[in-house]
Amino acid sequence: MPAPPKEREDIVLAAISVYTTVPAVVGAALAGYIIRFMIDKLTERGALQTKKRILAEAQREAEQTKREMELQAKQNVIQRREEFEAEVRQTRNELRQTERRLDKREDSLDEKEALLNKKEKFLETAEKNVTEQRKELSLLEDRLAALDEKKQQELYRISSLTREEAKRMLLESLREEVESECTDMVNEKVAHATRVAQQEARRIVVDSIERCAAETTSEATVCTVELPNDDLKGRIIGREGRNIRSFEKASGVDVIVDDTPGVVVLSSFDSVRREAARLAMERLVADGRIHPARIEEAVKQATADVERAINETGEEVCYELELGKIPDPLKRLLGRLKFRTSFGQSVLDHSVQVCELAGLMAAELDLDVQLARRCGLLHDIGKALDHHHEGSHAALGAEEARRRGESATVVNAIAAHHEEAAPESLYAGLMIAADTISASRPGARRETLERYVKRLERLENLATQHGGVVRAFAIQAGREVRVLVNSNKVHDQAAERLSHDIAREIEEELQYPGEILVTVVRESRFQDVAH
Known part of the structure; x- marks a missing residue:
């Protein structure tokens, strides 16, 4: 049965609508694809340009960084070269100083060799004298034997004594006579040898004793620092010993850490360094911060304090004794004597005592009291130099006083106070007497x-x-x-x-x-x- 006309019209319209919509959708899809394709192409081209720009900027930054690193490397090379040249210069200076010290030591050895040769000649002469004395003694014994025989015969003739009795009497009389003559001969020879060798032997012996006294007196070379507890010993030593090595290097003294409870020992022949090290160690122990940087700071500060104390001590002594103007270098040497000892006696106290004694004796002899006191105060200034210079302390002190403008009387009194030089004035004799009195006073020089x-x-x-x-x-x-x-x-x-x-x-x-x-x-x- 055929459809009604109204339905056929709707079907036709629906078919037309379908045929019209499908191409439109297909066209829209195709247009969208084309547009998307073009957008992708444009996006890819922009990314390529951005990539090229980034690579160019990275290359420029790399070249800039390379130039900066090359410049920094050149600066480091120049700095290392300057440091190396400075170290080379310092090493050369140290080598020159060492060479000068070796030259001085060689000159000193030459002088000692000359002295030994002189002494050897003296001993040879003494040996010849002894040989001659033995010959004379042999001749004397022969004469005594002849006299003995003669006396025996005489005794046999005039006495009824037996041979043994006469022999005993004769030997006793001869023994006393020979012993008396031998004693007189020995005394005469000893006096002669003393006159000939006294000055040279005194110079050698005094010089040796002064330079080696520190080796025979332990309390003159060490000092102790008390610790609140033994745990600090480990901190003083430090990890692998770095703290103790830093302290020894900075202070120039040896640090001895042993089993003694609550004590650390500091050892050095230089009393000034030892005092500075003691102050530094006490401050480190009190502070508790013990490490290489703090150690260097403490040692530096303690050294400055000791130097200041030396200057203040010299100024104070000169002011109290009222000896007029004394050059600053000599005041500094007097201050150093505060830390110098001889057989346990403070050299500065000894110098002040000699100053007072010389003044008292000069007043009794109607001499210049101030000049005598000045000689007494300065007579041992060489002991502040004899650890660093060649020569006896008397010769070093006299040379230093001469360089600082002291009078010839003062210079001679310093040089002659151990009779190493000939006394040229009464003040030199006063120095010898006052120095002997101060040193020999009971209790002046102590021992353990x-x-x-x-x-x-x-x-x-x-x-x-x-x-x-x-x-x-x-x-x-x-x-x-x-x-x-x-x-x-x-x-x-x-x-x-x-x-x-x-x-x-x-x-x-x-x-x-x-x-x-x-x-x-x-x-x-x-x-x-x-x-």
């Missing part, structure tokens, strides 16, 4: 108790080991040894010879300040009883 007791025992043992000695006593703080002998075994000439022998043994085997008097006592006692 153990060394003191051992020295007294050694003195007594040296005396008692001789035959005929009954007892020996060390008195006056070891400055005299009194020897009691058996009067039946030791006669007067033998007692004199015994005192000489004991004195020589003390000189050879003991070390001591000043002088030791040897007194041999020989007495006879007779007793009886009244009933």
